[in-house]
Amino acid sequence: MSVVRILLAVPGPIDPAQSAGSRLVADLFEGLGELGHEVEYCFDDDTPTATVCATWEPDVVIISWAGIAARLLPVLQPSSAALIYLGHDLAHRRVAAGDEIATPAWDRRSEVVRIIEERSWGLADLSIYPEQTEADYVESVAGEGSAMAMIPYLIDEGRLRSLSDGTGRDVCFVGGPLHAPNRDAVRWFRDQVHRELFRTGELGKFHVFGYWTPEDLEDDLEGIVLHGPLSDEELDDQMSACALAVAPLRFGAGVKRKVVHYLSLSLPLVASGVAMEGIHPDPLGVELCSIAETPDEWRAVLLALRDDKDLRRTQAEAGLRAVTAGYTRAAYHQNLDAVLGTALERRQRRGGNVGGAI
């Protein structure tokens, strides 16, 4: 494929250190650049994307986040650019699942989100999602070929680590506090699982990475260590110093970057079923982590994994194999080529001249 001009439209400046959503966009920018394409960001709260499109004339516009996609896609439809909606997850499903365990202002707000998502699916030349089942779902609503899966995260081979298998008892969680599933998960794990095991000394401290503030945890920080801004290397070092990682998500949708991150560091992991949805399996078929759902299960599984060195090693090796097969640079580049080719082809079928050669 020859060089393609790609505009990446996002709501505002991104910060990959603070959210998985930002990281996904930053990885996309980096990956497209590595393939030799011309890539530019457009922050829609600064200069309207339509204005940038008119002057820069991109071949492809990738719009991240449902809200701005639904607003921009009708404006950009007359342009010659192929329009891609980057869906980070099926947001209406995440909202619906969250509302089942909370008290929303309106119990049908997931349908509000669905209206927005359906609009984006219908107007984009191609919708891309981190998980094949999500793409399949969109195709079932918006038509065959309207969506495809995109590898969501680029894990640098240099960041892969083998199991350190220290003797500590600390556990860790990584993820931003403004993402509702993360906020629920950390509070739930603190109250239902960690506090008891910490008080009895069966587990050490609970390290929470992702710029959390004491207010995010209602100032209830017994046994909890909050970590602020860290470089990638510092983050990996501090996470690797923990004995176990946890992903106690009770709702959510799509592939969870935190899980891919844990696996890339060979951290022994206990996770909920929701947390493991869509994760690339081990090519050899070995389980990547221990699964738990109820507080009793969580406590039992954490202690079992803590005490079973062989299980930790088996899972760590499986995790590294899964990450290598599903999330490394070579796989990512191949996937991006397919996404761009499909979007440009569908744009040509929609009509009009595509600016760049394929």
Add this chain to the structure above:
Amino acid sequence: MAERFELAAPEVIADLIDDEAVVIDLTSGHYHRLRGAAADVWASLLGGANDEEIANAATGPVEMTSLAAFIDVLRQEGLIRERQSDPISPARSWAPGPLVLESFDDLEDILGIDPIHEVDPDRGWPNLPGA
């Protein structure tokens, strides 16, 4: 002549969920619910009917000041704007009742922003602005 309106698209989108109108402002991230009489009036407004035509389509007496105030709220919220040139549909028959625009702002993170903490620019993490 009384004003006619249309949806303030593309920044605003709207749909029906059963008998309720859902109106979403993609710029602010706010969404609104209209029920009963309010949903009927909303549908007639988007069809191009003016306030007099809407009042005439009611099955009972209509307080014109309430109707005008409701339309004004919709306009001030930026949900509707003056109509350009689309064809006009007749106002739908409706039973007068409370004209309420219920507004919500709890989906802003999904609708428009990447959920990132705003930290105090001087003191940095973990201090929130104004804390």
